[in-house]
Amino acid sequence: MTQFVFDPTKVMDIDFTKRTEYLEGLEAIKAAHKVLKEITFTPSLPDKGYNNRSLYVNVGTLEVKEKPVTQQMKDVFIGGRGFGLWHLWNAVKPTTRWNDPENEIIISPGPVAGITQYAGTGKSLVVSLSPQTDIPIDSNVGGYFGPLLKFSGFDALEIQGKSECDVIVFIDGQKGIIRIEEAPQDPVDSHVLAEVLTHMYAENQADMVNISVVCTGAAAEHSLVGMLNFSWWDLRRGCIRLKQAGRGGIGTVFRNKKIRAIVCRGPQVKGDLNHVADFETIAKTGIKYHKEIRTNDPYQCMMRRNGTAHIVEIMDAYDLLPTHNFQYGSHPDTHKIDSAYWQSRCTQKTVDGCWYGCSMACAKGADGLVVKTGPYKGHTVTVDGPEYENAAGLGSNCGVFDPDYLLELNFYCDTYGICTITYGTLCAFVMECYQRGILNKERTGGLDMTWGNAEDDLEMMHQMARGEGFGVIAGQGVKKMKELFIKNGWGDPQLINDIGMENKGLEYSQYLSKESLAQQGGYALTNKGPQHDEAWLIFMDMVNKQLPTFEAKAEALYYFPLFRTWFGLNGFCKLPWNDVVPSNNAQQPEAHKIPEHVQNYVDIFSATTGIKIDKDELIHQSAKVYNFQRVFNIRMGKGLRKDDHAPFRSLGPVTSEEYLSRQERYDKQIAEEMKLDPTAMTLEEKMAAHRSWRQGRYEQLTDAVYKRRGWTPNGVPTLERLKELGLDVFPEVVDVVKLHL
Amino acid sequence: MIQVNGDGMEWQDGLTVRGVLVYRNFRFPLLIITVNGELIQPKAYDTTLVPDEAEVQVIHLMSGG
Numbered sequence: 001m002t003q004f005v006f007d008p009t010k011v012m013d014i015d016f017t018k019r020t021e022y023l024e025g026l027e028a029i030k031a032a033h034k035v036l037k038e039i040t041f042t043p044s045l046p047d048k049g050y051n052n053r054s055l056y057v058n059v060g061t062l063e064v065k066e067k068p069v070t071q072q073m074k075d076v077f078i079g080g081r082g083f084g085l086w087h088l089w090n091a092v093k094p095t096t097r098w099n100d101p102e103n104e105i106i107i108s109p110g111p112v113a114g115i116t117q118y119a120g121t122g123k124s125l126v127v128s129l130s131p132q133t134d135i136p137i138d139s140n141v142g143g144y145f146g147p148l149l150k151f152s153g154f155d156a157l158e159i160q161g162k163s164e165c166d167v168i169v170f171i172d173g174q175k176g177i178i179r180i181e182e183a184p185q186d187p188v189d190s191h192v193l194a195e196v197l198t199h200m201y202a203e204n205q206a207d208m209v210n211i212s213v214v215c216t217g218a219a220a221e222h223s224l225v226g227m228l229n230f231s232w233w234d235l236r237r238g239c240i241r242l243k244q245a246g247r248g249g250i251g252t253v254f255r256n257k258k259i260r261a262i263v264c265r266g267p268q269v270k271g272d273l274n275h276v277a278d279f280e281t282i283a284k285t286g287i288k289y290h291k292e293i294r295t296n297d298p299y300q301c302m303m304r305r306n307g308t309a310h311i312v313e314i315m316d317a318y319d320l321l322p323t324h325n326f327q328y329g330s331h332p333d334t335h336k337i338d339s340a341y342w343q344s345r346c347t348q349k350t351v352d353g354c355w356y357g358c359s360m361a362c363a364k365g366a367d368g369l370v371v372k373t374g375p376y377k378g379h380t381v382t383v384d385g386p387e388y389e390n391a392a393g394l395g396s397n398c399g400v401f402d403p404d405y406l407l408e409l410n411f412y413c414d415t416y417g418i419c420t421i422t423y424g425t426l427c428a429f430v431m432e433c434y435q436r437g438i439l440n441k442e443r444t445g446g447l448d449m450t451w452g453n454a455e456d457d458l459e460m461m462h463q464m465a466r467g468e469g470f471g472v473i474a475g476q477g478v479k480k481m482k483e484l485f486i487k488n489g490w491g492d493p494q495l496i497n498d499i500g501m502e503n504k505g506l507e508y509s510q511y512l513s514k515e516s517l518a519q520q521g522g523y524a525l526t527n528k529g530p531q532h533d534e535a536w537l538i539f540m541d542m543v544n545k546q547l548p549t550f551e552a553k554a555e556a557l558y559y560f561p562l563f564r565t566w567f568g569l570n571g572f573c574k575l576p577w578n579d580v581v582p583s584n585n586a587q588q589p590e591a592h593k594i595p596e597h598v599q600n601y602v603d604i605f606s607a608t609t610g611i612k613i614d615k616d617e618l619i620h621q622s623a624k625v626y627n628f629q630r631v632f633n634i635r636m637g638k639g640l641r642k643d644d645h646a647p648f649r650s651l652g653p654v655t656s657e658e659y660l661s662r663q664e665r666y667d668k669q670i671a672e673e674m675k676l677d678p679t680a681m682t683l684e685e686k687m688a689a690h691r692s693w694r695q696g697r698y699e700q701l702t703d704a705v706y707k708r709r710g711w712t713p714n715g716v717p718t719l720e721r722l723k724e725l726g727l728d729v730f731p732e733v734v735d736v737v738k739l740h741l
Numbered sequence: 742m743i744q745v746n747g748d749g750m751e752w753q754d755g756l757t758v759r760g761v762l763v764y765r766n767f768r769f770p771l772l773i774i775t776v777n778g779e780l781i782q783p784k785a786y787d788t789t790l791v792p793d794e795a796e797v798q799v800i801h802l803m804s805g806g
Contacts, residue, residue, distance in 0.1 A: 083806055092797075165758075173761060299783075300770050300771055301769070301770055301771065313768070314768050314769050317766050317768045318766075318768075318769075537803070539769070539801035539803060540801075540803065541800070543746065543799075544746055544798075544799070544800050544801055545746050545747045545800050546800070578771075578803050581771055581802060585773075586773040586780055587780065591773055591800070591802070592800065592802055592803060594802070
């Protein structure tokens with residue numbers, strides 16, 4: 001192990017309080033606001049984690065009303081992503097598409113969200129019909145909005161309709177007021193807008209921490225890959241910070257509804273606003289965990305110093321860091337963007353974290369970045385991160401190893417409202433198409449998309465924000481770019497399909513899955529598309545060899561997606577589960593599940609809600625929502641086996657360069673796994689053998705996974721499975737399934 | 742010859758657990774290591790000798806987003 005030791009002398013001396021301010025036109029912006037609708041409500045605090053009501057706002061009709069959260073909703077859907085999916089199911093029809101008025105954006109934090117005694121409890125789950133996939137997307141996000149919404153009196157916020165003018169929805173949980181305001185002069189980009197609105201709606205300096213803004217940026221208006229920023233006020237820095245609900249284009253839906261921002265002003269956060277059933281157990285569990293972080297984190301992942309970027313060099317060492325559009329898994333220049341660099345570049349003399357009480361505190365701020373390009377050229381800004389996904393996606397996967405440019409790409413993604421994971425993968429695809437002559441300067445409108453050309457990479461992003469040029473094409477995402485390039489006859493269709501890293505229309509996140517069959521399934525045998533938050537099995541499968549059979553892989557692809565779904569039902573962050581472990585973890589049975597932490601979650605849920613569960617019931621809770629989401633996908637015309645197809649780049653080597661770069665490995669597999677003689681085969685024959693073998697294994701895995709999940713060979717949950725889960729009480733759910741049995 | 746996660750590795754006199762990690766470039770910090778079924782604590786990686794024909798398990802705990 002080559003754990004970097006924190007050396008304070010290596011941290012750059014950057015003034016973390018200095019940055020460009022955007023408050024000059026605040027009064028004029030405020031004066032231009034016009035109230036379109038105002039209602040009053042009675043603020044309330046949750047009882048045992050629930051308020052038992054949600055808030056419905058239609059920005060088209062201006063209808064605002066409270067809706068009850070029923071016992072059935074709580075029993076079946078728990079909260080968070082579950083509530084989002086249930087509201088969305090009831091709002092849309094099978095024919096509804098992302099830009100129809102009936103599509104909704106639902107934000108729900110979950111019953112545990114907002115407790116301040118345990119790490120990682122500030123998450124909101126955002127659900128909508130995705131413009132990229134045409135099925136429900138769920139995206140989890142930190143920042144204060146979800147907990148403040150809940151402490152204002154609502155377990156979920158449903159936004160429906162389409163406005164004719166730019167609007168802001170303001171929820172004042174202190175005064176009990178909800179307003180829809182026309183906002184004709186508000187800034188567009190998130191780092192400016194969130195700052196302006198935080199100052200506008202806070203009544204004084206001390207009130208700033210009670211404000212959270214949900215907003216996006218200019219690129220969300222011209223692309224399908226828009227994301228949502230959730231803000232919080234960083235008291236020590238004296239500025240707003242942003243966390244992102246990135247995946248699936250929810251920011252695009254947001255702007256299509258002409259929403260400029262949603263602002264919540266909650267009450268001052270205190271220790272037990274959830275009014276939990278058993279505070280003592282939560283406090284005791286939290287103290288035990290905080291002590292574990294303090295003692296073990298400096299010797300384990302150093303999350304408090306590095307955040308998730310601690311794995312950049314680790315992924316490189318295991319040949320898993322996506323490089324040049326997932327062609328390779330490592331690069332000689334990775335040291336320029338590894339955790340040692342980010343540790344020195346991110347401010348270390350202030351405490352970070354995106355919700356109160358999170359001792360893991362992995363949110364990091366890179367202060368003092370002077371922007372070199374675009375509309376904010378010359379401005380001094382604070383950038384959140386970069387997290388691992390950003391360093392890998394915007395960095396190595398596009399061949400960008402200049403950390404200042406990487407930070408600038410991260411900054412513009414955030415403020416323009418672009419998902420960093422999606423942008424990294426779509427830009428890497430563009431660059432490989434450029435490398436292989438599928439694209440050229442004529443087709444890109446003059447952009448030189450050579451690997452590592454950060455200036456033209458940034459220009460493509462600026463075009464996306466301006467709604468101009470090739471940036472508009474790139475902003476449609478990999479799936480639609482593939483269709484366009486093939487339609488235009490710009491290259492071999494099979495090659496274009498092989499190297500375009502999307503499944504269901506969503507771009508892959510930033511791990512190389514070629515040598516882990518289980519992770520290939522962890523990406524493509526998913527509900528929303530290839531995001532690693534369902535399952536990350538690469539080490540178990542590829543390195544530890546703990547999953548030697550299809551059945552063992554299928555069991556992992558049963559358990560972990562359900563276990564991780566549960567975080568999103570409750571408002572938990574996944575990171576405190578497994579980015580630190582107890583000192584005695586190695587001696588525990590099923591150590592890879594971190595059993596002590598699983599028990600912590602069981603205890604905290606029980607202590608919050610008063611509903612006693614165990615680790616098996618935890619999985620059962622998730623299984624209801626997971627299978628409901630699968631049926632929802634089928635209802636929307638997808639969710640079948642054909643939709644779980646994976647691009648070949650995720651399964652194995654597409655090109656001769658890829659094969660030759662790891663020839664020893666691939667030849668060995670031909671000899672040992674396929675029982676063929678590689679010395680008697682041409683390169684083309686060897687590549688064809690790999691394609692056949694790898695695709696065959698993926699199909700066998702799919703069979704095993706569907707069987708373990710209680711699905712038909714076409715990926716449809718059986719009626720027996722629905723009955724086991726209690727989903728047969730919903731006739732519409734049963735009707736959807738019956739059509740496919 | 743020893744087995745490391747099922748793969749063969751040349752044994753040499755004086756091979757320690759740390760030596761196995763370095764040879765295999767196992768850099769991840771969250772590991773559970775057993776040598777012939779016996780759990781090795783991290784503080785003993787430098788001093789624990791790995792005998793010839795040993796079966797070494799280096800279990801990497803999960804990570805990722």
